[in-house]
Amino acid sequence: MTIDHPPAESPFPQAVAKPRPPALALAILLLGGFITVFDLFVVNVAIPSMQADLGARFADIGFVIAGYELAFGVLLIAGGRLGDRHGRRRLFALGMAGFAITSFLCGIAPDATSLIVARLLQGATAAILFPQIYALLRVLFDDAGRRRAFGLLGMTLGLAAIAGQVLGGIIVESDLFGLGWRIIFLINLPIGVIALLSARIIPESRSADAMGVDWPGIGLATAGLLLLLLPLLEGPTIGWPLWTWASMAASVVLLAAFIAWEHRVAERGGDPAIDLALFHNVAFWAGSLVVLLIYSTSTSLFLCFALLVQSGLGLTPFAAGTLFAPASVGFVVASLVAPKLVARFGNMAIAGGALVYAAGIGWLIATTAGLGDGTETVALLPPLVLFGFGQGLSMTPLLNLVIGYVAEKHAGMAAGFISTMQQVGGAFGVSVVGIVFVGILGRPAGDGISNAGRYAHAFAGAMIYNLAAVIVAAALMTFMVRKRPAGR
Template sequence: MTVDHPPATSHVPQTAAKTRPSALALTILLLGGFITVFDLFVVNIAIPSMQADLGVSFAEIGFVIAGYELAFGVLLIAGGRLGDRHGRRRLFALGMAGFAITSFLCGIAPDATSLIVARLLQGATGAILFPQVYALLRVMYDDAGRRRAFGLLGMTLGLAAIVGQVFGGLIVESDLFGLGWRIIFLINLPIGIIALLSARIIPESRSSDAMGVDWPGIGLATAGLLLLLLPLLEGPNLDWPLWTWASMAVSVVLLTAFLVWEHLVARRGGDPAIDLTLFRNTGFSVGSVVVLLIYSTATSLFLCFALLVQSGLGLTPFAAGTLFAPASVGFVVASLVAPKLVARFGNIAIAGGTLVYAAGIGWLIVTAAGLGDGAGIFALLPPLVLFGFGQGLSMTPLLNLVIGYVEESHAGMAAGFISTMQQVGGAFGVSVVGIFFVGILGKDAGEGVSQAGRYADAFSGAMIYNLAAVIVAAALIALIVRKSPARQ
């Protein structure tokens, strides 16, 4: 599970509603947060069904997931600033309408290309929708009401992840109206319409000194990341032709141009997408790398696990989602425990939690390697619980740690950047893990290994990256905690 999203807006002091918000307004905002996270998790459980229906490659299904996360991540800061400037309720309604329409396009997609494009658009509209939820909750309530509202939001996002895995598997398996996997997207249409019609009850708010949107910078970053992810996803299938290397080279040029542009915008007194002076703080710069590493391991594991247990071991979508449910329970329990551990032992406890996360991944690797005959699948349950528990111990307090390295006046921009790192990390992880998964799966195909054995080997081999990434992240956390304590 990965549902921690710090506020993506730059700042939110300003015109708030004078009247007490209604329970319906809170419900509509929570619904907006729910569907964006639900659609991230439910797709993982439906991927094998999509693969069978559309005949797509791993690269294409990887882009279905990574494309959503990439578009969502790179546009989060822009979405927050647009809401500050033009009205958060207005942007919430626009994002909700866009999310419903693009979900419909996903649900009727006739082929892989159409689905990928629709998912990119869905991620973009999610980036317009999601920041408004945080911003509106911050301005609608006083301190006591805000704590309650954000507590409910955290519960809602956690529930969305669990529902995406379990209920998502059930609705895919039920094949409602003969729509199969398409129903997971189409159900967003009536939800979006109801939320859109009810959005008028949400009080409007905007900022009198909202920051501008750095569209050139966002364009350079988006193009650079796309040109990096595309060859990483397609390269293993095509045996790394010349264009994949050329694409990565152009990606480096564009991302360098992005950094140069951000520096120029800041020097001219403009509003850069990210203030590069934040990275003068070692804790924040190294912490940003830690966030990217940690979050690169989550989505990739969900994807490979779904393929292992469904395509490899023959479980139904509902059984696969139910099997993963204990990991979600472990995550929720650890999320409640983590703040207490940090309060007692200090931020070094986060490094310890990350090592627990690594232990869960390592145990999963060893256990999955022994499932070549498809027997003993319930042996996956204990490592899944440890995996989820370690994830909650590490991810829940990590974001506060990293943002704590910057001055309070820059906390909003730092939070927006860390939100982007979460999503970009997820997309990057799918791309990198795919290289190993596809390679091992293809190699085993010619060696007389059973279907279950092929997928077990591919899963175990691909997860070596996840294990290494988490161990490196734990070492980096220990380093920055000891050398430069965060502001409390």
């Protein structure tokens, strides 16, 4: 579950006493956080319906998911800085309006290509919207109110993830107005209008020393990542033609150009998208890789699991969402427990949580490999609960651990970069896992192997990457814990 996002940019001064903003302002901000996360998860239960309606391939569906995360991730820092400079309420309202419009475009998409483009735009508007929520919660409330507000935000994001699975299944299966899967996007239009009209009650705020937006750097990073993800998603289904390798080579060139540009901007005293000096810190470098690995396992599992239980085992969207709900509950429970475990046992508890996560994935692989039909899906519940619990134990405290290895003056920049790594990691995981999943599913089925068996084998094989990624992340966490955090 990818539901934890640290602030996209600079921390704000602590205020001793502030007038309490209207309760409706808090509700509108929480609603903004809810719909951005809900739309990440609700797509999972609608994937088979989308494929059937649009004639979409796995690569198309992979881009529907990865495109949202990629655009969301690479533009998060820019969204935060734009809010600091031009007004956070204004950018929140602009992001909400854009999210509603792009959701409408998703809902009326006539084909897979149109849906992919609309999802990229939707992710971009989410990147404008989401950083303002953290920033406004920090500047509008005093210390006590801020703790309460962020606690409610964490609970809201957790509920959004659960609702995306369960409520999303109900919405798709109910086929409201004969719209099928399209309704999961179209419902954002009235929600966005209500939130937009209510946003005027939110007090405006700006930063007097807001950083500039490094558009050339963001452009290079976005183009480089797109040229990497596109062949990874398309290659397995079209036989890896020459253009896929050329695209990956061009990606390396553009990402190298991005690094050179960021170095140049910093040397000239400008505001780079990411200060490369952060990576002189080995522990932060390792932590960034841990975030990429851990979050690459989340979205990819949801995608493959949705195809397994619906296309393979024949479950309805509601049944599929309900089946995964215990994992979401396990995640929320572990998120509440994790800070207490870290306080008692130290940061090594996070590495232990990653091992619990790996155990859940391993158990899920072993259980799935023996599935034959939908009547056996109850066997998936115990490993799913362990999976969700381990995910919560490792993901929830991980972000604070990584940011703790940089100096306080770089905390905002580090937080923004780690937020980006979360989303880019999700997009990368979908691409890599898709190669294995499509490869196994495309093999000729042997005698006596049912459709359910084919999907079960494809899922189990694809999740080997997830298992390896989490184990490597746990090893890197152990290395990090031995390093002394900044300022300690």
